[in-house]
Amino acid sequence: MMKILVIHGPNLQLLGEREVSVYGKVTLKQINAALEKEAKTLGVALAIEQSNHEGAIVDRVGNARESFDAILINPAAYTHTSVAIRDALAACGLPAVEVHLSHIYRREDFRQHSMTAPACVAQVTGFGKDSYLLGLRGLVAYASQMKPKKKTSAVRKRKCTSKRSANF
Ligand code: DQA
Numbered sequence: 556m557m558k559i560l561v562i563h564g565p566n567l568q569l570l571g572e573r574e575v576s577v578y579g580k581v582t583l584k585q586i587n588a589a590l591e592k593e594a595k596t597l598g599v600a601l602a603i604e605q606s607n608h609e610g611a612i613v614d615r616v617g618n619a620r621e622s623f624d625a626i627l628i629n630p631a632a633y634t635h636t637s638v639a640i641r642d643a644l645a646a647c648g649l650p651a652v653e654v655h656l657s658h659i660y661r662r663e664d665f666r667q668h669s670m671t672a673p674a675c676v677a678q679v680t681g682f683g684k685d686s687y688l689l690g691l692r693g694l695v696a697y698a699s700q701m702k703p704k705k706k707t708s709a710v711r712k713r714k715c716t717s718k719r720s721a722n723f
Contacts, residue, residue: 556600557698560623561590562612564631568622570656578656581684590627593688593690597695609633609640616643616651625698626651630671634659637670644674646649650698654690655680 563583566573571582579718587603594601606612612633613670619626626649633640634653644651651674658667658681674676678699 556598557624558600558622559594559688559694560615560619560626561587561603561691562600562615562626562628562630563603564612564629564633565607567629567631568605571599574612577662578623579683580621581656586684586687589684593691597692599695609637613643614635615640616640616647619649621670624651625649625694627687628652628671628675629654629656629687634669634670634671635666640681641671641674650694651675651699652690652694653678654686655661656683656686657681672714679683711720 563586568583570578570586571580583605590601591601600697604615606615612630616626616628626644626647628644628651630637630640630653634655651670653669653675659669660680669678677690677693679686679693682689
């Protein structure tokens with residue numbers, strides 16, 4: 556089964572009470588429940604995480620290849636500032652889709668540039684909670700068409716060992 560890492564960036568744990576006129580009343584819990592429902596329909600598994608820390612997100616993206624096939628990310632404020640997250644997305648070798656609840660290109664000037672989007676296969680912005688659901692659907696369609704990942708040397712090694720023990 557395809558496994559997708561969902562990352563919510565800084566301050567998104569406050570959704571529902573944070574700048575309601577911009578982000579609406581939807582909570583992170585409701586977004587995650589909707590994502591899990593959509594994932595079930597699509598036949599994929601999700602691991603959902605939220606972090607306020609740039610380095611933690613960099614670590615998570617950097618290690619994602621070991622356990623996941625694709626990444627759905629709302630980098631939140633780091634969208635506009637983080638070369639480190641952009642580089643991690645570019646380096647991790649997994650397809651990623653960037654999503655935003657608000658329409659970042661209709662907001663303040665400083666939000667109208669995404670550092671991270673060029674390292675993603677697509678961006679969905681402005682549909683509120685549905686940005687996540689549309690992003691997930693697009694990501695699953697995109698990742699399904701990719702060639703299977705190469706196995707890591709650890710997996711190859713394990714396979715080799717068990718084959719040898721089966722033979723001798
Ligand atoms: C956001 C947009 C960002 O500019 C902002 O910093 C956020 C949320 C969005 O989902 O609309 O925290 O990523």
